[in-house]
Amino acid sequence: MLEKIQELKLTNSQIAWRAAQDLFDGAYVNLGIGFPEMVAKYQPEGCEVVFHTENGVLGFGEAPAPGEEDWDIINAGKKAITLKPGCSIFHHADSFSMIRGGHLDVAILGAYEISQNGDLANWSTGKGGIPAVGGAMDLVNGVKTVAIVTDHITKKGGAKLVESCSLPLTGVGCVNRIYTSLAVIDIEDGKFVLKEKIPNISVEELQSLTGAQLHLGASVKDLVVPEGV
Amino acid sequence: MNKVGSNLLEAVSVISDGASVMIGGFGGSGAPIELIHALIDSGAKDLTVINNNAGNGHVGIAALIEQRRVARIICSFPRSADPRVFNELYLAGDIELEIVPQGTLAERIRAGGAGIPAFYTPTGVGTETAVGKEEAIFDGKRYLQERWLKADYALIKADLADTVGNLTYRRAARNFNPLMAMAAKTTIAQASNVVQAGEIDPDQVITPGIFVDTIVEVKSPKQEEVLNREGACYPC
Numbered sequence: 001m002l003e004k005i006q007e008l009k010l011t012n013s014q015i016a017w018r019a020a021q022d023l024f025d026g027a028y029v030n031l032g033i034g035f036p037e038m039v040a041k042y043q044p045e046g047c048e049v050v051f052h053t054e055n056g057v058l059g060f061g062e063a064p065a066p067g068e069e070d071w072d073i074i075n076a077g078k079k080a081i082t083l084k085p086g087c088s089i090f091h092h093a094d095s096f097s098m099i100r101g102g103h104l105d106v107a108i109l110g111a112y113e114i115s116q117n118g119d120l121a122n123w124s125t126g127k128g129g130i131p132a133v134g135g136a137m138d139l140v141n142g143v144k145t146v147a148i149v150t151d152h153i154t155k156k157g158g159a160k161l162v163e164s165c166s167l168p169l170t171g172v173g174c175v176n177r178i179y180t181s182l183a184v185i186d187i188e189d190g191k192f193v194l195k196e197k198i199p200n201i202s203v204e205e206l207q208s209l210t211g212a213q214l215h216l217g218a219s220v221k222d223l224v225v226p227e228g229v
Numbered sequence: 230m231n232k233v234g235s236n237l238l239e240a241v242s243v244i245s246d247g248a249s250v251m252i253g254g255f256g257g258s259g260a261p262i263e264l265i266h267a268l269i270d271s272g273a274k275d276l277t278v279i280n281n282n283a284g285n286g287h288v289g290i291a292a293l294i295e296q297r298r299v300a301r302i303i304c305s306f307p308r309s310a311d312p313r314v315f316n317e318l319y320l321a322g323d324i325e326l327e328i329v330p331q332g333t334l335a336e337r338i339r340a341g342g343a344g345i346p347a348f349y350t351p352t353g354v355g356t357e358t359a360v361g362k363e364e365a366i367f368d369g370k371r372y373l374q375e376r377w378l379k380a381d382y383a384l385i386k387a388d389l390a391d392t393v394g395n396l397t398y399r400r401a402a403r404n405f406n407p408l409m410a411m412a413a414k415t416t417i418a419q420a421s422n423v424v425q426a427g428e429i430d431p432d433q434v435i436t437p438g439i440f441v442d443t444i445v446e447v448k449s450p451k452q453e454e455v456l457n458r459e460g461a462c463y464p465c
């Protein structure tokens with residue numbers, strides 16, 4: 001079963017592509033550090049999204065060419081970015097007013113665990129390492145739609161979508177939608193509701209890889225990613 | 230009135246052992262590297278440092294920590310490309326860490342500067358960071374009470390400064406700098422250019438001079454990122 005999943009599951013690029021398809025023209029969007037940043041590469045045609053970064057830039061573009069970096073222009077991951085026409089710069093309290101004040105449309109973040117009522121654990125493995133929360137707790141409590149991109153299961157095959165989180169929480173009841181390597185799942189009324197799944201896996205198989213009850217949406221669509229992504 | 234100091238070491242020499250020091254910047258962007266290095270030279274120790282991070286490599290805040298000057302750090306994200314200096318001391322129990330969600334950190338600092346002793350935020354409700362904090366419900370939603378954060382000193386990196394302390398910032402180097410300038414009893418700013426009062430258009434001032442005590446000109450400030458790529462350390 002796990003071998004079959006390894007073959008069938010979407011790559012991170014493919015998950016990012018799927019997440020990007022739900023962005024809309026003019027949306028103000030914050031992408032978490034690392035994997036979620038890949039979403040920026042797959043914006044649908046004709047859809048111009050305005051990206052926000054916690055450290056005070058709205059309307060930034062892709063990384064500059066190596067050697068062209070201006071280290072006063074970075075994103076939350078401390079990577080060099082570029083400023084697009086229409087960009088603005090502001091201090092940290094204004095930046096988090098955009099977040100906490102409900103002005104951003106979408107945040108796309110990573111996850112260790114998500115519970116069926118939308119609790120998110122993504123900042124601490126709870127193993128006594130060095131804690132680092134950054135802006136995650138602000139994002140999940142302030143942004144209108146909080147979406148997660150993640151592998152459906154852990155590297156060891158354990159469930160990441162669970163009844164209740166065992167790791168330290170980032171936020172309570174905050175996640176709206178999960179894009180996994182196998183499915184698209186919404187959180188509705190404290191339940192995981194399956195919206196899309198990859199074609200070559202059954203609902204039963206998907207359920208066996210999910211740590212809480214999957215409820216079927218009105219229709220479960222095939223999750224198909226175009227060739228070349 | 231003229232707030233321009235003669236040199237970095239003299240400017241930071243007012244900072245005594247045990248002081249709390251807000252240091253502007255987010256990672257290397259907006260980090261007042263030259264002021265931090267002067268603080269190392271000054272010998273001040275047992276400091277409480279407030280910054281978003283906990284240093285990277287062996288320069289700036291990482292160097293201050295490596296020289297064992299920091300007893301306690303209040304930050305949101307102690308991870309960096311090269312966090313070894315902080316990690317080793319933290320895991321050995323030689324430095325105290327208070328983790329604050331980034332937006333709460335920014336707002337606590339603003340509140341400190343604005344004379345607001347406490348405020349309510351949804352950030353952190355139901356998490357470990359809520360422990361010991363008062364909770365209240367507004368319009369049916371849970372919020373945490375957070376307290377202001379103030380400091381004895383702030384070290385700020387500006388782009389332009391004038392002789393009365395008005396500041397501008399370059400690009401995203403602004404970040405925490407304007408907030409910290411408001412929240413400290415004494416604010417010391419380094420600026421790439423110091424001009425006469427009247428030479429900064431009032432429309433362009435980001436931090437009004439009332440929040441700034443001392444200015445030192447540092448013509449071509451070093452970037453932490455560039456220093457780290459060169460493998461730099463301080464002092465060495």
